[in-house]
Amino acid sequence: MLGLEKRDTLLLIVVACLVTFAPILLNPFPADSSMAQFNAGYPDLMQRFVIFGIFAIGFNILFGLTGYLSFGHAAFLGVGSYSAVWMMKLLTMNVIPAIALSVIVAGLFSVLIGYVSLRRSGIYFSILTLAFAQMSFNLAYSVLTPITNGETGLQITLNDPRILDGAGAPSYPNLFGAQMNEATTLFFGGWSFTFSVGYYLCAVIMLISFYLAIRIFRSPFGMMLRAVKSNQQRMNYTGLNTKPYTLAAFVISGMYAGLAGGLLASMDPLAGAERMQWTASGEVVLMTILGGAGTLIGPVLGAGFIKYFENIFSKINKATLEGWFAFMPDGIEEFFVAIIYPFVGKGWHLTLGLLFMMVVIFLPGGLVEGGQRIGKMFRRRDRKSSDAELSAAQQRQVPPAE
Amino acid sequence: MDAILLQLLNGLDKGSAYALIALGLTLIFGTLGVVNFAHGAIFMIGSFCAVTLSKIFALSHKAAEPSGKDFLGNPKYDDVLYITEWFGEDIGNWMIDWSVPLAILFAIPIMLLIGYIMERGLIKHFYKRPHADQILVTFGLAIVLQEVIKYFYGANPIPTASPEALRGSFDFGVLIGFEPNAIIYPVWRLVYFAFSALIIGAVFAFLQFTTFGMVVRAGMADRETVGLLGINIDKRFTIMFGIAAAVAGLAGVMYAPINSPNYHMGMDFLVLSFVVVVVGGMGSLPGAVLAGFLLGIVESFASMNEIKAIIPGIDQIIIYVVAIVILLTRPRGLMGRKGVMEE
Amino acid sequence: MGILEVKNVGKRFGGLQALSNVNLTVEENSVHAIIGPNGAGKSTLLNCLVGKLIPDTGSVMFDGQSVLGRKPYEINQMGISRVFQTPEIFADLTVMENMLIPCFAKRDGSFRMHALESMMNEKDIVGKAEHMLEEMKLIDKRAMHAAAMSRGDKRRLEIAMCLAQDPRLLLLDEPTAGMARADTNNTIDLLKQIKEERNITIAIIEHDMHVVFSLAERITVLAQGTPLVEDTPDKIKGHPKVKEAYLGETQAA
Numbered sequence: 001m002l003g004l005e006k007r008d009t010l011l012l013i014v015v016a017c018l019v020t021f022a023p024i025l026l027n028p029f030p031a032d033s034s035m036a037q038f039n040a041g042y043p044d045l046m047q048r049f050v051i052f053g054i055f056a057i058g059f060n061i062l063f064g065l066t067g068y069l070s071f072g073h074a075a076f077l078g079v080g081s082y083s084a085v086w087m088m089k090l091l092t093m094n095v096i097p098a099i100a101l102s103v104i105v106a107g108l109f110s111v112l113i114g115y116v117s118l119r120r121s122g123i124y125f126s127i128l129t130l131a132f133a134q135m136s137f138n139l140a141y142s143v144l145t146p147i148t149n150g151e152t153g154l155q156i157t158l159n160d161p162r163i164l165d166g167a168g169a170p171s172y173p174n175l176f177g178a179q180m181n182e183a184t185t186l187f188f189g190g191w192s193f194t195f196s197v198g199y200y201l202c203a204v205i206m207l208i209s210f211y212l213a214i215r216i217f218r219s220p221f222g223m224m225l226r227a228v229k230s231n232q233q234r235m236n237y238t239g240l241n242t243k244p245y246t247l248a249a250f251v252i253s254g255m256y257a258g259l260a261g262g263l264l265a266s267m268d269p270l271a272g273a274e275r276m277q278w279t280a281s282g283e284v285v286l287m288t289i290l291g292g293a294g295t296l297i298g299p300v301l302g303a304g305f306i307k308y309f310e311n312i313f314s315k316i317n318k319a320t321l322e323g324w325f326a327f328m329p330d331g332i333e334e335f336f337v338a339i340i341y342p343f344v345g346k347g348w349h350l351t352l353g354l355l356f357m358m359v360v361i362f363l364p365g366g367l368v369e370g371g372q373r374i375g376k377m378f379r380r381r382d383r384k385s386s387d388a389e390l391s392a393a394q395q396r397q398v399p400p401a402e
Numbered sequence: 403m404d405a406i407l408l409q410l411l412n413g414l415d416k417g418s419a420y421a422l423i424a425l426g427l428t429l430i431f432g433t434l435g436v437v438n439f440a441h442g443a444i445f446m447i448g449s450f451c452a453v454t455l456s457k458i459f460a461l462s463h464k465a466a467e468p469s470g471k472d473f474l475g476n477p478k479y480d481d482v483l484y485i486t487e488w489f490g491e492d493i494g495n496w497m498i499d500w501s502v503p504l505a506i507l508f509a510i511p512i513m514l515l516i517g518y519i520m521e522r523g524l525i526k527h528f529y530k531r532p533h534a535d536q537i538l539v540t541f542g543l544a545i546v547l548q549e550v551i552k553y554f555y556g557a558n559p560i561p562t563a564s565p566e567a568l569r570g571s572f573d574f575g576v577l578i579g580f581e582p583n584a585i586i587y588p589v590w591r592l593v594y595f596a597f598s599a600l601i602i603g604a605v606f607a608f609l610q611f612t613t614f615g616m617v618v619r620a621g622m623a624d625r626e627t628v629g630l631l632g633i634n635i636d637k638r639f640t641i642m643f644g645i646a647a648a649v650a651g652l653a654g655v656m657y658a659p660i661n662s663p664n665y666h667m668g669m670d671f672l673v674l675s676f677v678v679v680v681v682g683g684m685g686s687l688p689g690a691v692l693a694g695f696l697l698g699i700v701e702s703f704a705s706m707n708e709i710k711a712i713i714p715g716i717d718q719i720i721i722y723v724v725a726i727v728i729l730l731t732r733p734r735g736l737m738g739r740k741g742v743m744e745e
Numbered sequence: 746m747g748i749l750e751v752k753n754v755g756k757r758f759g760g761l762q763a764l765s766n767v768n769l770t771v772e773e774n775s776v777h778a779i780i781g782p783n784g785a786g787k788s789t790l791l792n793c794l795v796g797k798l799i800p801d802t803g804s805v806m807f808d809g810q811s812v813l814g815r816k817p818y819e820i821n822q823m824g825i826s827r828v829f830q831t832p833e834i835f836a837d838l839t840v841m842e843n844m845l846i847p848c849f850a851k852r853d854g855s856f857r858m859h860a861l862e863s864m865m866n867e868k869d870i871v872g873k874a875e876h877m878l879e880e881m882k883l884i885d886k887r888a889m890h891a892a893a894m895s896r897g898d899k900r901r902l903e904i905a906m907c908l909a910q911d912p913r914l915l916l917l918d919e920p921t922a923g924m925a926r927a928d929t930n931n932t933i934d935l936l937k938q939i940k941e942e943r944n945i946t947i948a949i950i951e952h953d954m955h956v957v958f959s960l961a962e963r964i965t966v967l968a969q970g971t972p973l974v975e976d977t978p979d980k981i982k983g984h985p986k987v988k989e990a991y992l993g994e995t996q997a998a
Contacts, residue, residue, distance in 0.1 A: 003863045003865070004863075005865070067534065069534050069537065116726070116730065119730060119733075120729060120730075120733060122533065123437055123533060123537070123680070123684070124680060124729055124733070126537070127676055127677060127680045127725065127729070128725075128726060128729055130673060130676070130677075131677060131722035131725045131726055132722070132726070134673065134719075134722055135718075135719040135722040135723070138715075138718035138719050138722075139715055139718060139719060141718070142714075142715045142718045143714045143715030143718070144715075212861070215860070215861050215863070216860050216861070218863065218864060219859055219860050219861060219862050219863065219864065220845070220849055220857075220859045220862060220864060220867065220870075221857075221858060221859045221860040221862075222860070223838070223842055223845065223846065223864075224846065224849070226835075226837065226838060226842075227835050227838060227842075227846050229837065230835040230836055230837040230838055231833060231834065231835050231836065233833055234833045234834060234835060234906075235818075235846075236816070236817040236818045236821070237795065237817055237818075237821055237826070237827050237829075237833070238818075238821060238826075238846060238847050238850050238906065238910070239818050239819075239821035239822040239847075239850040239851075239854075239855055239910065240818055240846070240850050240855055240856070241816070241818045241855040241856050244856040244858075245856060248858060248860070252860070278673055279669070282541065285538070285541075289538055342553050347549060347553060349545060349549045349552075350545075350546060350549035350550065350553070352545065353542050353543070353544075353545030353546035353549060354542075354546055356538075356541075356542040356545070357539055357542035357543060357546065360535060360538045360539040360542060361527070361539060364535070
């Protein structure tokens with residue numbers, strides 16, 4: 001179906017189902033229960049899951065396939081955001097032109113940076129991309145203030161021309177009138193599920209991006225990219241020019257980043273320079289590796305994982321911990337709270353860093369490899385074969401146990 | 403003329419910090435072949451050694467003041483510093499004043515230990531792994547280290563003073579025949595520059611004139627052959643890692659008065675130091691030092707108003723522009739060897 | 746007029762004159778061996794032929810066209826394939842994928858943006874790759890990771906990958922270096938078979954006299970960067986100059 005092999009079709013369908021029902025699946029706890037703070041099914045966070053999923057899928061096309069480690073991909077995300085906001089300022093609040101422009105501008109920008117950076121490989125390539133991204137970040141903060149509005153960030157205002165919008169047009173980003181922040185909340189017993197326009201727009205675009213990524217991975221072009229990673233010398237002596245292949249991968253991943261940036265701006269019409277900082281580039285590296293570089297579902301998994309950590313895990317405070325360990329005798333309770341506290345709440349970065357190191361050391365294939373190992377153990381026990389990558393995909397929606 | 407000289411001086415102190423960090427990075431890369439993204443975190447820990455020592459010196463206990471009673475008639479308590487109690491008022495206060503330079507002694511064993519643990523516990527297992535893996539695992543370690551520091555010291559910068567005698571400015575211009583007040587320069591920055599020069603000189607002398615250094619240099623050039631000679635090169639490389647950590651740590655200790663230590667300063671410096679190392683040429687020690695000072699000076703010149711008037715924003719990006727130009731025109735940096743890190 | 750004409754080629758590295766005045770003609774459909782002691786400049790010469798090095802002087806013509814100044818991939822597309830001393834294959838890819846890549850390179854040239862095409866629609870290419878694997882007796886290893894193969898199989902695969910491009914000239918750089926006698930003989934048989942079945946010119950750089958005299962129709966002896974003699978194997982065997990420069994050395998060793 002859709003030009004995909006059976007297992008890829010299955011993977012796509014499973015991801016589609018999970019994404020469609022995410023508002024329900026991610027809200028497993030009743031709204032008034034003490035566990036409600038672990039519900040991730042609110043539009044703002046779900047949008048981040050899928051948008052950063054797109055960003056990581058794109059990054060993986062470059063790093064996972066060709067092995068070129070870019071430390072500057074956030075620049076394309078930032079450029080995408082700025083373009084989208086400008087489109088909404090000048091033309092229309094409809095998000096379609098905004099998103100289209102962000103992809104195009106990020107694509108052009110990545111042609112430029114990729115053409116120069118890909119003249120070198122290894123760490124030199126990483127440093128070149130880092131240098132370009134830091135340059136963009138510094139310029140956005142200083143001389144380019146007329147375009148970027150410096151530290152305040154670029155925003156939409158009532159005075160913007162918006163030549164295509166009539167008098168009655170919505171003043172918030174919309175899709176032919178449906179505003180991104182419109183949402184319906186369904187109550188179901190103690191549970192509440194919110195379905196928003198913005199999330200579903202992002203979800204559809206993410207599914208398209210994911211589908212295209214599968215096509216690229218399975219295409220002859222994808223094979224060539226893996227060959228670049230494996231042996232450039234043999235590529236050259238097989239009559240293949242590696243430069244256009246790597247540049248094409250770089251530009252595709254830059255366009256994915258631009259798309260993610262455009263979507264971020266469409267959900268919340270604001271673009272700031274901090275989106276381009278190298279820490280943001282580092283984050284997409286973390287996502288991709290954590291999930292599993294070079295696998296299809298890995299980057300999406302990693303993006304969801306890190307965003308969940310950032311938004312949910314970080315909210316665990318001392319009182320929550322005390323609640324969990326309340327069944328223990330006082331002294332022991334305090335001991336456990338004291339041991340665990342540095343790793344949760346504001347210390348979530350510490351846990352993330354440790355986890356990341358563990359993955360690099362013991363699980364180079366990331367969470368997907370972990371899932372595959374568990375899958376294998378499972379298969380050995382009973383003969384039911386289950387696709388390992390798929391089982392990893394299902395894990396994605398289960399809130400991390402840690 | 404005096405303005406140019408002033409910028410030159412301004413460039414030197416930043417350049418010395420770059421050069422010291424880049425020197426350590428290059429030592430690690432050249433000897434062990436490992437790209438260490440946690441090196442900036444070591445610099446940051448060095449700075450926090452200075453903070454810690456001054457905190458230790460400030461430890462006190464309450465002691466009843468024999469004469470005084472407060473207005474309710476209760477005995478009055480005073481904070482008594484342990485350090486003045488143990489060493490006497492004069493020496494104690496002097497130690498508090500000079501806590502940053504004293505922290506050098508405090509930091510050396512700590513940094514060597516951290517370096518040793520890092521190498522034996524983690525880096526050792528990554529010699530045979532691809533450079534991308536090394537970058538990633540040390541990047542993870544850097545996050546962990548900075549979060550640990552953040553947990554203990556908080557997120558805010560902690561101002562740390564230099565000794566009183568070395569505070570204030572110094573009229574450098576008069577010395578070389580300019581008008582008074584033409585070139586005013588903070589004393590501590592001169593100290594920092596001198597200190598860096600000393601450390602850099604010591605590292606080079608160590609590598610040049612000791613047998614140990616000779617073996618390490620030979621190992622940098624050709625590890626296998628040296629290994630075949632029956633020399634335990636790995637053990638020496640471990641020590642080298644410790645030395646590199648100490649160099650970065652000391653750079654951090656002395657930098658504390660210039661830049662109030664905060665948990666993310668390591669990452670900020672790391673990005674620039676990597677640019678420095680790459681510009682100098684991966685694996686070249688003189689290249690790292692040269693590029694460090696060069697970029698420091700270039701950066702300070704670019705921040706002159708006269709230059710900013712011609713090219714707005716140049717001060718923000720000049721380092722990266724230089725890095726890009728050098729990488730594209732001299733692919734292996736200023737003094738790098740062929741074929742390093744380009745697999 | 747041979748298929749490969751090397752004229753007056755010279756190459757200098759700093760103070761070392763690696764090649765000087767090299768003249769060499771490889772006739773179409775012949776097996777031509779280039780032998781010589783270590784440091785004779787064999788590898789330098791080979792690198793000049795495939796575009797890895799650019800000679801300081803002279804010309805290299807392949808089928809009437811100059812190869813000088815062209816990139817390795819361009820020279821390969823002209824019809825020169827190279828087999829390396831240690832097999833250069835795509836170790837992280839499967840054997841089948843290793844085979845598919847040269848098939849695509851032959852059909853599509855040095856670059857094609859087939860990012861959204863499906864492998865399922867490439868029946869011709871897949872068929873050709875399978876055919877090559879069958880011919881090389883590697884078909885049952887098609888799903889294996891290339892890195893996991895034995896050294897002999899890797900060599901076979903590399904040769905198969907080169908042949909899949911239907912090259913007019915196959916360059917082999919010490920193809921049996923470091924091989925056990927049995928593997929060496931297998932490789933010799935394989936090359937003989939290739940020569941019989943295809944319209945192909947083979948140029949081989951070799952250290953092993955057994956290989957050279959089993960395969961070569963003409964032999965060029967290189968010493969200190971210059972060709973010493975060029976003749977048929979029988980004549981070379983008895984040539985006094987060659988004995989002195991080369992065979993003497995191997996006998997002593």
